[in-house]
Amino acid sequence: MRLRAILVVLISALSVAGAVTPAQAAAGTEVGAGMYPRVVRLQHSGAANGTYVSSSVAFPADRPHGVARIYSSTDGRNYRTIATISDSTASRGICCGTLYELPAPVGTLPAGTLLWSASFGGDDHSASRPMVIRVWRSTDRGRTWQFLSTLATARNAGGLWEPEFSIAANGRLVAHYADETDPDHSQKLVQVTSANGVDWTAPADVVAVSNRADRPGMPGVRKLPDGTFLMTYEICGPTYSCATFLRTSPDGLRWGAVTAAGTRPATADGTHFRHTPTIVLKGSTIVLIGQVLVNAGGTAQNGNGGAILVGTLGGTWTQRAAPVTVAGPVVGSPGPVQNYSPSLVFSADGRTLVEVTTADKAGLSTVYAGTAAF
Structure with a gap:
């Protein structure tokens, strides 16, 4: 998905368009x-161990630019x-933060x-002022942070978005x-690797579909108990309308045919997610969430904004309630607020599913958290 407005622009757009109202804030705890x-x-x-650490990109009024907020929770x-x-x-702009524990x-x-x-650099980038993806580290559970490295620098005026980390079977980050x-792709998914978190390889294509106008994005990788690596991502553009896809790798590096779209996870009646997918695992059970839930015909499904899909690789998928409910992700133009890019994790005993997501509150993109028995 490509709507990268910073918060000030976002607030203005929401006010003008009337896209969401305070009544559409999430049913969850405000973060x-x-x-x-x-x-x-x-x-x-x-x-x-067992402590939850959360992050978000924020634009506080008392700061000259956007920052990352780091939070901690026991429940x-x-x-x-x-x-x-x-x-x-x-x-020059900040977007698309991610958080990972080695x-x-x-x-x-x-x-x-x-x-x-x-x-x-997304607000002010050109060939002479390229976008970058930078990495920070913390060795005290998120209380203090130090700059670590730049993992990618754009080779021209194009953008670099949505980094996500994993550890390959060979131990490389x-x-x-x-x-x-x-220039041959409006957008594609690539990977870089590092033996130390400082020095990074050149990018290698992972998903670069044949229609130039299609835009794979929002990658996320998890490792199944049998050692298989599972990736989820969206493909926006004219062919797939930001539908969610999956693909697998035996080692976290080789992901199959680059031009293949992948497998679309859906229930028996065709219910599936569009936009900003992510997954979490409970053993071999896969829990998938995205921004917008649609039916086989592409219109909003009951539960849109408050649902997960639960399934297994190659098996069936069922719809269940998510820990947080957000009203108003609109099919076709959901915007970067309501239920945008949620995140999931299980409790240590696997009995509780934790979610953080976003919703509008009085014109501000606001993070909400919730838990649900699983």
């Missing part, structure tokens, strides 16, 4: 103003601010290191992101 929420449950941090629903990441590069050492980075990354710099 704070922000976009692109992410949540992880610490699993490699010793005594802190997955109630959060307190523990840190702010302020990168001076954000003066499950194993990478170079000198110990297991349990938190990585936060985002796209920078992998970053997937959406790339607009190839």
